[in-house]
Structures are given as structure tokens and as C-alpha cells.
Amino acid sequence: MTDKQKKKKAKKEVIITGFGGQGIIMAGRIIGMSAALGDHMHSVFTQSYGPESRGGACSAQVIISDAQIHYPYVMRPDILICMSQGGYDKFISEIKQEGILLIERDLVRPGALKRNFFSIPATRMAEDLGRKMMANIIMVGFCVSVTKVISKDAALDSVAKSVPKGTEEVNIRAFNKGYDYGLAILKGRGKKAAGQTGVTG
Amino acid sequence: MNNYNVILMLCNWGAHSAYQTLQDTGAEIPPEISMVRIPCTGRISKSLLFKAFEMGADGVALVGCEPGTCRYGSGTAAAIENTGDMREILDLLGLGKDRLRLATFLPDDSEPLLQFLKDFCSEIRALGKSPVKHVKAAKPEPATKKALSDIVSSHDVFACQDCGKCTSACPLTLAGKQFSPRALAGSIIAGDIDSPEVQDDIWACLTCGLCYDRCPSAVNFPEFIRDLRHFSKQRNLDGHEAHGGFFQSLMRAMTSSGLKARRWDWLPDNIRIDNESKILFFGGCAPYFDIFFRSHLGVETCNIITDSLRLLNFFDIRPALLQDERCCGHDLLWSGDKDNFLKLARLNVDLIHSLGVEEVVTACPECYRTLVHDYNEYGVKLNCKVTHIYDLLETEIDKGAVDFKKIDKKLTFQDPCRLSRFEQREDLPRMLLKRLKPGGFQEMSDKGSAAICCGNSAWTGCDSFSKALQVKRLRQAKETGSNLLVTACPKCQIHLQCAMEDPFLGEELKMEMMDLTGLLAKTIYWE
Numbered sequence: 072m073t074d075k076q077k078k079k080k081a082k083k084e085v086i087i088t089g090f091g092g093q094g095i096i097m098a099g100r101i102i103g104m105s106a107a108l109g110d111h112m113h114s115v116f117t118q119s120y121g122p123e124s125r126g127g128a129c130s131a132q133v134i135i136s137d138a139q140i141h142y143p144y145v146m147r148p149d150i151l152i153c154m155s156q157g158g159y160d161k162f163i164s165e166i167k168q169e170g171i172l173l174i175e176r177d178l179v180r181p182g183a184l185k186r187n188f189f190s191i192p193a194t195r196m197a198e199d200l201g202r203k204m205m206a207n208i209i210m211v212g213f214c215v216s217v218t219k220v221i222s223k224d225a226a227l228d229s230v231a232k233s234v235p236k237g238t239e240e241v242n243i244r245a246f247n248k249g250y251d252y253g254l255a256i257l258k259g260r261g262k263k264a265a266g267q268t269g270v271t272g
Numbered sequence: 273m274n275n276y277n278v279i280l281m282l283c284n285w286g287a288h289s290a291y292q293t294l295q296d297t298g299a300e301i302p303p304e305i306s307m308v309r310i311p312c313t314g315r316i317s318k319s320l321l322f323k324a325f326e327m328g329a330d331g332v333a334l335v336g337c338e339p340g341t342c343r344y345g346s347g348t349a350a351a352i353e354n355t356g357d358m359r360e361i362l363d364l365l366g367l368g369k370d371r372l373r374l375a376t377f378l379p380d381d382s383e384p385l386l387q388f389l390k391d392f393c394s395e396i397r398a399l400g401k402s403p404v405k406h407v408k409a410a411k412p413e414p415a416t417k418k419a420l421s422d423i424v425s426s427h428d429v430f431a432c433q434d435c436g437k438c439t440s441a442c443p444l445t446l447a448g449k450q451f452s453p454r455a456l457a458g459s460i461i462a463g464d465i466d467s468p469e470v471q472d473d474i475w476a477c478l479t480c481g482l483c484y485d486r487c488p489s490a491v492n493f494p495e496f497i498r499d500l501r502h503f504s505k506q507r508n509l510d511g512h513e514a515h516g517g518f519f520q521s522l523m524r525a526m527t528s529s530g531l532k533a534r535r536w537d538w539l540p541d542n543i544r545i546d547n548e549s550k551i552l553f554f555g556g557c558a559p560y561f562d563i564f565f566r567s568h569l570g571v572e573t574c575n576i577i578t579d580s581l582r583l584l585n586f587f588d589i590r591p592a593l594l595q596d597e598r599c600c601g602h603d604l605l606w607s608g609d610k611d612n613f614l615k616l617a618r619l620n621v622d623l624i625h626s627l628g629v630e631e632v633v634t635a636c637p638e639c640y641r642t643l644v645h646d647y648n649e650y651g652v653k654l655n656c657k658v659t660h661i662y663d664l665l666e667t668e669i670d671k672g673a674v675d676f677k678k679i680d681k682k683l684t685f686q687d688p689c690r691l692s693r694f695e696q697r698e699d700l701p702r703m704l705l706k707r708l709k710p711g712g713f714q715e716m717s718d719k720g721s722a723a724i725c726c727g728n729s730a731w732t733g734c735d736s737f738s739k740a741l742q743v744k745r746l747r748q749a750k751e752t753g754s755n756l757l758v759t760a761c762p763k764c765q766i767h768l769q770c771a772m773e774d775p776f777l778g779e780e781l782k783m784e785m786m787d788l789t790g791l792l793a794k795t796i797y798w799e
Contacts, residue, residue, distance in 0.1 A: 074765045087781065141673055191672075255673035258799035270793045 081112075082136040082252045086148040086165075087210075088158025089175070091129045095154065099131025101211055102221060106135040110223020116141045128157040135220060150218050152210060153179050154193070162176050171218050173211065189217050191252055197245060205245040209236070213266030217257065223250065232250025276304035278299060279329045282572045283313050283336035285343045289379035297345035299386050300545065304330075312336065313374070314347030314354075318564060319516025321358045321372065326501035326521040328406035331371045331396035335385070338376040348376060353567055360563045365525065366401060366533040366596075370395060378499060378556040403458075403530035407612060412508045416462060423503060424461055427496040431489035432457050437529040438483030440492060443724045444476065447741035453483045453493050458637055474500050475512035479606055481693045494694075501608030503717070509609055514562075514734040519603055522560060526598045527615040533596050535559065538574070543581045546590035552629040553581060553591035554643065556601050556636035558762050569769045570605040573762035578633040579793035580661050586731075591633060594623055602638040602690075605646060606730035615741065617652040625655060635661040635789055636689035637761045645695070660691065662760075664698045669707060677795040684754035686745070686768065688761035696721065701760050702789055708791060714752035724748070726764040727771065742771035747780040757785045783796075 078128040085102060089095045096118050096189040102115035107216060115134045132145040151166040153159035154175040166172055172188035174181060177195060189250075191213045208230055215226045227243060262268060274598075283286050288309060308314060313336030324332045333356055339348045351374055359369035373392055377385045413419075424430065438453040445451050453776055456473045464470055479494040487493065505511060513520055526530070536585055538559060546746055558573040565571050601616035624632060634640050637660070644658040668674075685705060692698040698720035705713060718724050727736050727742040746768060749757050759765050771779050 251671035253671065255668075255671040256799075259673040262798045268797045270579075270586045270796060 075167070080154075081151045082134070083218075084147055085135070085150040085152070085214075085220065086130055086162055087133070087152040087154070088130040088162055089130065089154030089178075089207075090258065091127055091251065093129075094152050094204060095129050096131050097233060098152070098207040098211050099133050101208075101226065101233050102214070102234070103133045103135070105221040105225035105229040106133075109228050110222050112137050113140050115140045117143055117145075122205055128155065128161060130162070132157060148173040148247035150214065150220060152214060154206070154210065156180065170179065172215055172216060173210070175206070177213075180205070189253070189256060191256075196248055199236070200241065200248065202238075202241065202245075205242060208242050208245040209252075212251075213253045214249075214269035215246075216250045216253030235269040276393070276396060276401070277306065277328060278302070278304045278331040278333065279324045279391055280305050280307045281310050281316055282307055282311070283347075283735060284309055284311050286337035286379050286623065287335045287377045287381075287385065287525055288340055290382040290385045291375050293380075293382035294386055294514050297382075299382070300393045301386070302389055304393055304396075305389060305701045306521075308415045311644060312342070312344055312347040314342070314350035316351065317518075318354050318358050318361075318515050319518035319521060321354060321753045322361070322518055322521050323491070323516075324526075325362070325367060325371070325402065325404055326406065326476075328402060328404060329371075329720070330402045331373075331392060331394055332450055333389070334372070334374045335388075336374075338378060340376065341376075349717060357563050357566060363537075363561060364533065364535060365522070366531050366560055367404065368399060369584060370399060371402065391503075403532070404525045404528045405530070407524050409508060411718050413506045419503065420460070420463065423496070427492055427499070428489075429461060429491055430455050432461075432487075432491055433489055434458070434490060436488040437488065440487045441482045443480065443482060443741045443744075444478060444737055446530065447744060448585070449476070449735075449737035449740075451737075453477070454793045457491070457493070457496070465500070465503070469507060471504065472512075474504060476735065476737075477733070478548040478689075478725045478727075478738075479545065479729050482722070482725075485595055485721055486792065496664060498608075499604055501606070502610045503608075505608035507700045512733045513607065514728065514731045516560045516565065517695050517731075517732075519557075519560075520607060520609065520729045521601045523547065523601065523604050523616065523759075524609070527612050527619070529545060529619060531596075533598070536593050536595065536790040539581070541576060543578065544585050544591055545581075547592045547627075549590055549592040549629075550588060550630040551584075551591045552627060552632045553584065553593055554600070554623060554632050554634040554636075554639055555597060556634065556639045558636075561762055565766060569766060569773065571762075571766050571769050573765055573787075574785045576635050576762055576789050579787070579789040580633075582667060582793050583661070583789060584633070584797070586793075587665075589664075591776045592627060592629060594620075594627070596623055597686075598623075600636075600642040601645070602642045603730040605642070607732045613646075614650060616653065617647050617650065621647065621652050623655050629656055631659055633659050633661050633664055637695075638687040638763070641690040641694050644799055660697070660700065661789065662704055666700070666703050669704070669734075671795075674796055674799050675799050676707060676709050676792075677797060678711075679756075679791070679795055680711050681756040682752075683710045683756050683758050683791075684714050684749050684752040685706070685719070685758045685788075686714055686716075686749070686760070686764050687720060689723075689725055689761075691760060692723060693721050698723075704788060704792060705758065708795065712754070714754055716748040718748065726759075726761070726767040728767050729763070739774070743767060743774070743777055743781060746771055746783065749783060750781070755784060757783050758788050758791060759785055760788050 103114040106114040119173040123154040176190040176192040355374040601613040605613040727738040
């Protein structure tokens with residue numbers, strides 16, 4: 072692979088969508104911040120303003136690149152994270168063919184979708200950890216392990232800096248929960264591909 | 273001067289005549305042979321066969337009558353079974369099965385007998401001296417009043433309020449035995465340790481810990497009993513060992529540092545092991561149990577080990593194994609042999625440290641309790657983390673992406689005392705049980721830290737009351753309407769299986785049993 076191709080590959084566009092109040096904006100901000108501050112990449116973060124903050128559909132857009140970013144809006148996302156059915160319906164047609172789709176398992180029904188996707192019961196996991204509002208952090212952790220769009224260390228650092236004081240520890244636990252879940256899913260898919268779904272022998 | 277020691281156990285009936293002919297004709301019987309006349313080879317149990325090896329014999333020949341010529345009919349058949357099992361145990365232990373031989377001769381077979389003895393002795397010489405060094409019992413120490421009162425005060429037994437909650441909770445008492453922890457504590461405080469009733473009670477206690485659980489003064493009765501047993505053993509009093517003391521003998525033999533065990537030869541090939549791994553799997557004594565109990569119980573406790581290893585492999589963990597793994601020493605510690613427990617502890621800890629592992633994983637609640645708690649308490653520090661496999665599995669399963677197949681069984685659960693009560697982890701197996709997808713799960717009326725013992729611990733003091741309480745426990749299991757009894761300790765399986773073999777109640781009590789690791793391994797899959 073030549074350097075030029077590498078550079079071209081290194082641009083990732085991310086859309087996170089869900090209800091207002093789910094922490095969509097914060098999740099986007101954490102991803103962008105980690106890329107810029109932790110991984111020393113360029114990143115741009117935009118959010119859609121409007122009635123969203125009162126409970127409607129809402130989205131955050133992040134572009135991460137190792138070169139300067141000249142246009143701040145996402146054209147077609149490489150990574151689409153959906154935490155609500157409305158957001159899913161609105162953006163599903165825009166994701167790139169080879170893009171990665173992540174959904175919140177209990178809130179999004181993908182129907183007869185003919186593409187590969189990853190799902191996680193983030194809200195339920197957050198409830199188990201004691202705070203429903205941490206679903207976004209779990210989703211960020213999940214996104215980091217599945218897509219590797221930013222490094223884990225950078226993400227952990229930004230999570231700790233972004234969440235309310237005093238909740239760092241439990242949020243880091245939430246992040247790791249999502250991260251481990253992603254790793255487990257990848258491992259499970261690898262095992263399945265190798266034909267080892269159960270205990271051998 | 274030869275220093276070999278070969279024991280010839282010779283049946284009184286047929287074979288002894290042949291031997292006598294050799295003596296009468298002044299034949300050259302190899303000088304290392306010491307002959308013991310026995311009534312019948314069938315009466316030489318596995319524990320007696322092993323006792324000779326524990327005491328340093330280099331070889332044992334069990335010589336009797338040919339099948340069909342046995343004076344008592346079935347003696348030779350029993351001897352064939354016993355020696356067969358024993359040879360396998362010797363192999364596992366690293367002594368080698370060739371050190372034990374069974375041979376049969378007719379009364380006039382003196383020449384063949386002589387040839388056999390010569391051949392056997394030269395074989396033993398080729399094998400070399402036995403690596404087992406006989407641990408001679410220390411000189412009995414006189415029972416000083418002070419030593420006894422030290423034990424009493426170190427457990428603060430004086431705090432006993434005489435309330436009787438221990439006795440009303442004790443499963444042995446409730447099974448009808450004349451047994452009272454409170455009364456026993458009172459007798460010991462009064463200085464009475466030698467009366468037969470007190471001695472009987474010291475060895476009858478299950479050390480299950482229910483009384484400690486209930487005691488308002490927090491007198492740790494099981495540990496008090498443990499120390500009293502040690503006190504009694506120091507004075508060479510009888511330890512009421514079950515199974516002829518076989519397991520205690522086996523563990524004492526393992527204290528010989530020259531012994532190179534071959535514990536893992538039987539493992540299936542498809543289990544992946546990595547001896548460079550930072551995680552060590554500590555197996556426990558299940559392989560010995562399966563051979564020892566094969567003919568009368570047919571338990572398969574080795575499955576706990578293979579299923580645990582398979583579950584680790586399932587999560588891509590390839591653990592190291594300790595080739596020379598010794599028994600953790602739990603049963604010696606709890607049957608009064610602290611000195612040999614310490615020897616085993618040091619051997620194991622040195623071996624574990626030499627591997628440089630960071631974490632020891634075990635599936636046996638007794639090994640877990642002993643490694644995590646007793647080694648440290650007795651000053652043998654283990655410099656790595658000890659994890660029960662349930663903890664590890666719970667963490668891995670909690671990460672997600674795995675699920676469990678449905679099981680068409682209704683489950684109930686037998687708590688292991690060492691995990692549920694001593695280490696207060698009754699929630700741990702239940703977290704895993706909740707993840708399973710059975711046809712139903714129903715707890716028994718006594719559960720968790722209040723659960724009833726499987727009937728015995730540390731291979732000592734088994735009697736009809738142990739059986740009575742096992743019957744009670746199995747009836748409780750039946751009452752739940754379940755058809756699969758899940759266990760979490762190899763000994764629970766052995767003891768409850770024993771009760772199911774009862775000729776009168778067996779049919780009523782029979783119930784399928786399975787270890788939790790087996791159930792997990794059978795049903796887990798990647799989503």
C-alpha cells in the first residue's frame with residue numbers, strides 16, 4: 072500500500088444518532104476529542120441543533136482524518152451508530168457499502184436488513200450498572216473495540232475528562248463493559264467462522 | 273546387604289503351601305522379600321495395598337489362589353479388581369504400576385512361585401528404590417493441659433453462651449446422632465479430651481460450619497475441631513479415617529519430594545495446554561477418586577477437570593498444568609495431620625512459584641479454600657492470585673456474545689460447604705445457574721449458607737448418621753420436583769452417589785447428578 076492510499080484510507084466519517092437525552096452529542100464529542108487529543112489526528116465534530124434536545128431525533132457527526140479536514144459535514148458515514156429507531160430509519164440509506172453499522176439491540180429493529188451489523192443491549196447493560204444514562208459511554212466502548220476508529224487509551228482518557236466529576240470510575244466501568252462486549256462479539260464471530268461455536272470435544 | 277524391601281502378601285490357603293515347600297527345601301528365596309500371611313487376597317483392600325507403599329515398600333506382590341480355587345469363592349475376583357485399580361493409581365502417582373503384582377499359584381506350584389519371586393525382585397531392582405519416603409509418626413506428645421487450653425483460648429471457645437443454637441442447627445444432630453457441639457465445647461473446656469465419647473465426637477464432626485454460621489458468639493467450631501484433631505493425632509490416637517485411611521495414606525505419600533507424578537497422562541488430546549501460560553489450572557484429586565470409586569460408585573469426577581479446561585479453551589485461555597501437582601492438603605489439614613499438610617503446601621507453592629504464573633485457577637472448592645486461605649494462614653505464602661473457575665467464567669460470560677442452549681431438565685443445587693459457607697460465596701454458583709436455560713430451577717428448603725452437608729468431609733468419621741443425613745438431603749432434592757441435581761464439588765458427587773447406592777432406599781433416592789462446569793460446557797455457545 073502506498074502512502075497516498077494509506078492517507079486516503081485514514082479518513083473516517085462517523086454518525087451517531089438517537090433520541091435527545093441519550094447522550095448522543097456527548098458520545099460524538101468523546102470520539103472526536105479522543106482522536107484529536109489522544110491520537111493526534113484531525114477531527115471535526117458537528118451536531119444537529121433543533122427540537123432534538125426536547126426528545127426528538129438527534130445526531131452527532133464526527134470526521135476523523137490524519138490530514139486536514141476541509142469540509143465539516145459527513146457525506147456518507149463509514150460508521151453509523153444508531154440508538155433509536157427514528158435515527159436508524161433516517162440514516163440507514165446513507166451508510167457506505169463497506170461501512171460498519173452499530174445498533175442498540177433493544178431500541179432498533181433493523182427488519183430485513185441485508186447487511187452485516189453489530190448490536191449491543193447498551194441501555195440494559197447501563198441499567199445493570201446502575202445508571203441508564205451511561206448507555207452512550209457503553210456504546211462508545213463498543214464502537215472502539217469493534218471499529219478501532221480511535222485508540223482505547225485515548226477514549227478512556229476523554230471519557231474520564233468528559234463525564235461529571237465523581238462518576239469517572241463508574242463510567243470507565245461502563246466503557247470497558249461495552250469494549251469487552253465488542254471484543255467478545257468479534258471473538259465469537261471468529262469462532263463461528265472457524266466452525267467452533269460450542270465447547271470442543 | 274541389600275536395602276530393597278519387597279512385601280509378599282501370601283494367601284494362607286493354596287499359595288502358602290507352595291511357599292512352605294520352598295522354605296522346607298531351602299530354596300533361595302530373594303532376601304529382600306518380607307512375607308506376610310493373609311487369610312485371603314480378596315480381603316486386601318486398596319487401602320491396605322497402598323499402606324505398604326506409603327510405608328516405603330519398593331514392591332508389593334499379592335499372591336493367592338487361582339480363580340476357581342479360592343476357598344471363599346470370590347476372593348481372587350476381588351483381588352484382581354483391587355490390584356487393577358491400585359496399579360492405575362500407582363501410575364498416576366508416578367510410582368509406576370509395575371511395582372504391584374498379583375499372581376496366583378496352586379499348592380504344588382513351588383517352582384513357578386520361586387521363579388515369579390525372582391523375576392519380580394529383579395524387576396523391582398531395575399525400577400530402583402521407591403521415591404516414597406516413609407513419614408514416621410513423631411513420638412507421641414503427652415497431653416498437656418496447657419496445650420489444650422491454648423487451643424480453647426485461641427478460638428475463644430469460652431465465649432460460648434451455652435445457647436444451643438449450634439446443636440439445633442447441626443445436621444448430624446438433626447439426623448438423630450447423639451452429638452452436640454455445645455456439649456463437646458463444654459467437655460473440652462473442662463479438660464476432658466480422652467473419654468471415648470469426646471474422641472468419637474471430635475472425629476464425627478462434619479466441619480461443615482453450620483454451627484459457626486449460627487453461633488452468636490462467633491466461635492469458629494470447625495477450626496476448633498480441626499485443631500483438636502491435630503492435638504489428638506499428635507498423641508497417636510485413632511483418627512476414624514474412612515475408606516481404610518486410603519486418602520490420607522495417598523496424601524502422605526505425596527509429601528515425598530522425589531515423587532514425579534504423571535497426573536495428566538489421561539487428558540483427552542483435544543484439550544489445549546500452554547506450559548508458558550501465566551494462568552495455571554490446579555486440577556485436584558479427581559483422577560484418583562474416579563479410579564478408587566470406580567467399582568462401587570462409578571462417579572466421573574474427572575469430567576469436572578476436563579469440562580473446566582474445555583471452558584477455558586472456549587474462551588481462548590490455554591492454561592499451564594503442574595505435572596507434579598500434589599494434593600492441596602485440605603483433607604490432611606482437616607483430619608489432624610498438620611505437619612504433612614505443611615509439607616504438601618510447601619511443595620505445591622515452590623512448584624507454582626517455579627513456573628512464574630500470575631494466577632491459579634481451580635474448579636474444586638476445597639482446593640480454592642485451601643490455596644486462598646489456609647496456605648497463607650499457616651505461613652506458606654503463595655505469591656499469585658487464586659481464582660475459582662466460576663469467577664473467571666462469570667467475568668468472561670458477562671462480557672457477552674455467548675448464550676446457553678436450553679436444557680430439558682429441572683435443576684436444583686447442592687452447595688459446597690467450602691465455597692458457600694467458609695468463603696461466603698453462595699451467590700457465585702447461582703450467578704452462573706441463572707445464566708443457564710433449564711426447564712426450571714428450584715432451590716432446596718435448606719440452601720446457600722444454610723445448606724446441608726453432602727455427608728462427610730476430609731474422609732473421616734463416616735457412619736450411619738452420615739447416611740441418614742444424606743438420605744434427608746436427597747429427599748429435599750426430590751421434593752423440589754427437579755430431575756437434575758447440580759453439584760459444585762467432586763466430593764458432594766461421591767458422597768451423594770454413595771447414598772443412592774443404598775440397597776433399600778436407592779431407587780427412591782436416585783437422581784441424575786451433574787457438576788455445574790459440565791452443565792456449562794454442555795450448553796454454552798458463541799452467539
